[in-house]
Amino acid sequence: MPESSALSRPEGAAVAPAPPSSERAVLITVALGTTLAPLNSTMIAVALPHIMKEFGADVAGAGWLVTAYLIAMASLQPVAGKLGDRLGRRRLILGGIAWFGLASLGAAAASSLPMLLFFRVQQAIAGAIALPNGAALVREVVPVERRASRFGAIGAAIALAAAAGPPLGGLLVETAGWRAIFHVNVLIILPTLWIGWRAIPARPGRGAAHPFDLGGAFLLSAVLIGIAYLLTHGPRHNPVLAPALGLLLGGVAALFLWRELRHPDPVLQPRFFSRRAFAASNAAIALSNLAMYSTLLAIPILLSRQAGWKSTGIGLVLTAMSAGMVVFSPLGGRLADRFGRRWPTVAGLSLLTLGLLPLAMAGGEVALPALLAGLGLAGAGLGLSSAGLQTAAVESVGPGEAGMASGVFSTSRYLGSIVGASILAGLLGPTRDGVSGFGVLFGMVAVAAFLSALVSCGLHDREERI
Numbered sequence: 001m002p003e004s005s006a007l008s009r010p011e012g013a014a015v016a017p018a019p020p021s022s023e024r025a026v027l028i029t030v031a032l033g034t035t036l037a038p039l040n041s042t043m044i045a046v047a048l049p050h051i052m053k054e055f056g057a058d059v060a061g062a063g064w065l066v067t068a069y070l071i072a073m074a075s076l077q078p079v080a081g082k083l084g085d086r087l088g089r090r091r092l093i094l095g096g097i098a099w100f101g102l103a104s105l106g107a108a109a110a111s112s113l114p115m116l117l118f119f120r121v122q123q124a125i126a127g128a129i130a131l132p133n134g135a136a137l138v139r140e141v142v143p144v145e146r147r148a149s150r151f152g153a154i155g156a157a158i159a160l161a162a163a164a165g166p167p168l169g170g171l172l173v174e175t176a177g178w179r180a181i182f183h184v185n186v187l188i189i190l191p192t193l194w195i196g197w198r199a200i201p202a203r204p205g206r207g208a209a210h211p212f213d214l215g216g217a218f219l220l221s222a223v224l225i226g227i228a229y230l231l232t233h234g235p236r237h238n239p240v241l242a243p244a245l246g247l248l249l250g251g252v253a254a255l256f257l258w259r260e261l262r263h264p265d266p267v268l269q270p271r272f273f274s275r276r277a278f279a280a281s282n283a284a285i286a287l288s289n290l291a292m293y294s295t296l297l298a299i300p301i302l303l304s305r306q307a308g309w310k311s312t313g314i315g316l317v318l319t320a321m322s323a324g325m326v327v328f329s330p331l332g333g334r335l336a337d338r339f340g341r342r343w344p345t346v347a348g349l350s351l352l353t354l355g356l357l358p359l360a361m362a363g364g365e366v367a368l369p370a371l372l373a374g375l376g377l378a379g380a381g382l383g384l385s386s387a388g389l390q391t392a393a394v395e396s397v398g399p400g401e402a403g404m405a406s407g408v409f410s411t412s413r414y415l416g417s418i419v420g421a422s423i424l425a426g427l428l429g430p431t432r433d434g435v436s437g438f439g440v441l442f443g444m445v446a447v448a449a450f451l452s453a454l455v456s457c458g459l460h461d462r463e464e465r466i
Helices: 020-055 059-087 090-108 113-141 144-176 180-199 214-233 241-262 270-274 276-304 311-339 342-365 368-395 399-427 434-458
Strands: none
Touching (some): 020 059, 020 113, 020 144, 059 090, 059 214, 059 399, 090 113, 090 180, 113 144, 113 368, 113 399, 144 368, 214 241, 214 399, 241 270, 270 276, 270 399, 276 342, 276 368, 276 434, 311 342, 311 368, 342 368, 368 399, 399 434
């Protein structure tokens, strides 16, 4: 079949698995590189008050350090994954990690808030280049019989980095100032580059008979940036302009789909969503991440409105969920390798739903024992499901399209988080009644978790033969 067919497995795209020693080194490289994104997403939360004080910034201005990072990460990963499919993984992974290090040094030296924001966006661009290609590389070098367990180990590293971000950031800010949260990245990046330089194979990409789809890449980024912006800053900040922006965004999205369906080698093949496993994995990760992120943001607000709660105590409560994710992610990967991708994922997302039911039933008046038990069960469910979902996503297309698939999957994850944060702000704003707002929010979270379990039934047990 000709290489230009985007739905076919490109000729020569099948790649022999790496030897066990090289495989382990590749996994270490990918795991360390992947932890940079969640670590820098959560460390900055504790540094924001200090940054605001030094630069004289308000909450809205400093908030862009978080929002712009998330938007850039969400919008660029499918394009970067597509580039990796065509050009090969090695240069993009190592280049992205090195770029992240340089951007971190720039952020640490920033003399103004706009300069710091510029380097934060550079961090996000660098992460968006490295992350989807790292996942695609794992799909290439790891045999199918242990692929999910490897993704499970990487998922545990991600959960650990996200959980470690706030306490590590707090320690660094207290002892060395807020700039130290950017300097610490170098301690991760240098060994990652050294191991990756030695371990990542210099395999060529699949190449292409057609020029890169620059127009499609621009339109895709515009659509995703527009969606993220509307969700985070649309109706709340400008309820008059938001509908007009929504209509404009709909027109751009229609133009993008029309173009991609007719392009011989599109940056994102819309027909991939007609594949049950690809559509199911992306829908499930978006819904489950919406549930998780909304819960993680809502619990501190809930507890801070009750007497006797301090930041350290709230952080310990949240570890009930993050600890479950760290512990159960490797187990979920092993189960997905042994029993197939579908049922461990369905079981995990069902546990997520059960864990969130106490919050949905009690709302803002949930008792502490029920809260801890629910968060622990939800974290275990997220851990059990993560490896099966990611493995199913990258296996639902041919090896030559795995970078794009990984990028779309990661974008779906980020969009779920952004939707959750947007809904949270609307339900728990200062003009809303606290108890009723939490009741509606946690009910919505439980419904999202249930829907994620439902759609995950569409996964395949094993790699599709494309």
